[in-house]
Amino acid sequence: MNEVRELGQELIEQGEVSHTHEVLPAICSRRSIRQFTDAPLSGEDVQILLEAGLRAPSSRGAHTTQFILVESRETLTELSYMRPDGADFLRQVPLGIVILGSPMECERWIADASLAAGYIQLQAEALGLGSCWADVFGQNTSNGQEASEYVRNVLGIPYQLEILCIVAVGHKASSLAPHAVEELRWEQIHIGRYPALEEEASQS
């Protein structure tokens, strides 16, 4: 366990990691970025991001997750109102990737779509880009409409598909320090079996 912790610390001490395709540095340095410059993403970057999403593991290898790329400022602004708060950053970002699941084709659609979103966020970090997840599924607009219904209407998404989230990706206009390795909840890792109640109390 200490070795794992030390490796994380070493990577963090190396400073900002960008423009690399190595996964561990991206895992360590990724933070949710909600401020972006106006610079558009290159076509190559967008392709690499989508490839990461498509390469994510999926239940039974069914790969039913779908993606909608939204670059129109007007549409992204409209989408930002799917929630009373928590999605304002969509008004600034150059690209929103709407992540869609297909419950009729795959009952594990939430897991599959979440992995695809996470892979895209890690790939964004590896490219030196910022990203943030804007939650849709299970959320509501300020007047109580389901956020999914709102987004469905804006983008013409058919009823057989569910909308998990929108991953905003752009060039960072702010930076956040990586979470320090000491901040990680190592106490939530249990070895071999779940500790008995008294053992758990003595660990905390």
Ligand SMILES: Cc1cc2nc3c(=O)[nH]c(=O)nc-3n(C[C@H](O)[C@H](O)[C@H](O)COP(=O)(O)O)c2cc1C
């Ligand atoms: C399932 C999920 C839903 C999230 N929903 C939102 C959201 O709607 N709006 C937002 O600003 N951030 C959202 N986030 C980002 C989290 O707030 C963020 O990951 C958390 O605060 C930790 O910060 P970090 O990503 O910088 O480590 C979401 C993240 C996850 C995994």
